[in-house]
Amino acid sequence: MESLRKPREPTSGEGSGRRAAAGVRRCVRRSGRSHEQSMASNKTMAMEPSKKSYMAWLPQDIVELILVRLPVSTLLRCRGVCKQWDRIIRDTQFGMAHIRCAPCRPLIFFRQENLGQLLYPCEAILFDEAWSPSKWDIPVIEPDDFLCASCNGLICLYSTKSTIKIANLATGECMHLAKPVRNSKTDHFSYYSFGFHPVTKQYKVMHCLRDEQLHDGTSFSTIQVYTLGDEKWRDVRTPQALSLRCVERSGAVNVDGAMYWLTEDAKSVWKRVVVAFDLSEELFWWLQLPLVDPASCMLGNPDQLLITVTDIDGKLSVATRSYSGLIGKMHIWTFDSKLEQRWIQKCTIRLSVLNVPGPHWICGDKIILHDFYRNLHFYELMEENSEIELSKIVKLLDFSPRQENNMQCFMFAKSLVRLDAFRKAGVVRRPKRQEGWKLKKWEVWMGSIHRLEKYCRRSCEMQHKISECADKMGIKINLILQQLPDLQASSLQPINWVEYKRVLEILSVNLDNMHDVLVVMTQAAHDAHHKENTHVADQGASSSAVDRSGS
Template identity: 20%
Template sequence: MKKIELVQQMANLPHEIIIEILTRLPAKSLLKFRCVCKSWRTLTYDPTFTKMHFARTLGSHDVSILATTVNHFYKEFEMIEVDDEENEILSGLGFRKYSKTHIYCVDGSSGFEVQFKIKDPFVESYYYEDLEIVGSCNGIVCLVKSNDVCLLNPYTREYKIVNFEHQFNFNLEHTYGLGYDPTSSDDFKLVHFDCSPESISQVSVYSLNDASCVNVSNVPYQILELKESGVVFLNGALHWIARRTSEGCEILISFNIEEKIIREFSRPVGVNEFAFMSVGLLGGELCLLCKTYDTDIDIWVLKNYSLSDSWVKLFTIGETVMISVKNSWPTSVGYNEPNPRPLCFCKNGEVLLRDSDRIVVYDPKDKTSRDLKVHFISHCSRMAIMIHFASLVPLNSGTYVETVVGVEEEEPDMNPALECFLGHPSRRYCFHWGLGDFVSLLNLYKLTLPHESAQSSIKVHVVLSQVSV
């Protein structure tokens, strides 16, 4: 009875009060409230409501971490041969390597537990086509795999495959960034830097609303790898760490989405010109992580965005705290280990950083660090990490990615020593293996023997290694 009375009281509240209440709730709660009544469902799809809700999400600093993990597995396929009369002959069975990617959402407001796990929106593919997160902006994530682009809202699970009219050749060695242009019909823009060997980059801007492309200009910058240096969308511009054509020192640049203008930021005072840097966002302010070999790590924040030299040192991290720094040494293009990268502030003042293949929580007060233990994604060498803020922004595609419920049983991986044999069943190889591998090979060899009518044959020579019993 009390629940019915409460619902009636809520129904009598002014519409403005209901909006004030609902826009302060987490996105995951609002998704459940869509089942309460039609008016609330309609309200949560309203563009004005979703913008107000996202603005308050940013203000509350309720951050999520998106992480992708890649697992490789093998699938059996039939090997067909064609004889002289063009008749197809089943010659045996083979195995092909595939990759399976999952996207994890880790909720920062619940002790950094995995909130949900969703499947890769793209179809499973060969192992060299790994999924990449190239940007997160206004609650939407941009994913790239091979020549395909996908927009995804991880919380609503809605996704949209973007098909470009012209030939769109994505190369994951190139640099991308996802931005938002409110002046162009609320359009998301994908910025692409295509760098030549001479460190001259062709800048292209892709509209994800109408799948069009505009080539902007050539700029004398080479953007560094995003996994190490990071990318930040702030104040209508994308920010990267780059190098000039004329010199090898690292600098911070930005690209304004609306004006299509490059801006170069001054280096913080006292930072060595040979320092290696990564960019992040801490407390809504642009930040730099600067590191020179055999020194500690300095974290700087830009206090006045309009003044590119208004850098203030936030704190210093001892080099012994970060594993990737402690065990690294400089090379001609950086350190042999990936640079640490700032991710976000926690509500208690601690800082999250990406350190090699770990997520590290650093306490500036105690000057201590600890690994963030996240089930399924900790210590994964094929892991991409990006900070994300939840939203209800619709993509109006009507397509939704599947959620993985519970622990999904992964496809068993095969002994790597067998991969070359399975990939080329008609070639001749000599292997040095142990007894267990030899038995596995014999079992697989039986599966891949050609049909009697096949023209070719498989020749395998195995040399057994010494086995301790």
């Protein structure tokens, strides 16, 4: 960005504003609660029932039908209003019914990375139903965490510490679990996955244990399983050695009570096969990929074909991606019958210069995409075979300077799942502040956040001073400024880096506009002062002439 231009003769009242402007400029070069929120908060409070509410007199099944359609934030406020409501909201079956009705939204996760001279923390950006990105940092996610999986409103987080975390982003609860293998230098976040079985109602964490002695550590023959609420991990042997490389590239997905991932299979025409692991019986079976000649799905070199597993509308799906130059094509199949092992081709998409994040990229009828300029988009899929029209994609955000290979996309729904029901082996708490931010390496980033808050306050002060000076000078000034967000809540919950970048851009534009106004005011003050001096000089000359003529 360009540096701030200096006025010819700044007045004495501009000093603090000019220093704030210069500070923001330096911050912009290094880095690259609003009115609407207040209205939303008031609307939510208006929905809260009083103890005299007539809903308390309704039959319980009718009350449940009403409550199950309310968002989690409203339900959390409703707890304690009356015993009937509190009993319903805390009930496990109600929580499962609510999660089935809750809309799934994209959760974009960026891993921590060092860009230039600034270390960027990991961030989870959740989109609402209007596809607007969240603005605040999530307290249960520390800056060094890695996101492994998302299931029923719970997420599994990995870090270099000796524990992993299961967290509910809506309630703020998190549970720390001891890792099955501690202090392992070869462990990786992609070796962990997390799933749920709808019949047993059990949540399980799965860890692929690397074979250190076999195949140069590129395979695993044991899966370590932990059921939330148990006291320890259990080892489950696989029927044969499975590929860790496929797990690292494609990951694992949880669909209808089973975990699915890819492994290598030299006998298959795809050179890949899907492994399924039932979370109830803890048994394995294999699924062959669709009976299609892979050569017919390729564009160019066969080695460029990428195969991934995903979940689309609650069904196991497989996607192949291939590129010829900048032109890409994606074929998507969904698993239709477990008994017959039948796949149905869902659609073929021409990606052009776009790509998709993993492991999930379809939300309802929309596909999530990113381009080579680090912009995130969505596009509405209208036909089974469609070529994405660049003119119809909708931009969500600019995620520069982040790298696209550090980005993941999950589907997330806010839920009421209570982790204290599984506290037998883990420690459940609701953190007031992220522990990881206290580390010395994050002082620079937190310092940038605090400077941004200071510049926002100085910008508002500068705006008031300009208005006051204009009134004293008797001139009218129309300040065309963008509204700055209210950052007062940042002492407990800082803004995320997407909002940080947006606020910097707003500040830069506002300071440019206020600088131009200051130049005009300085010139007007100078002209007025010059005119007043000229008038006084003329009056003095006239008086001298009168005195001379009188004498």
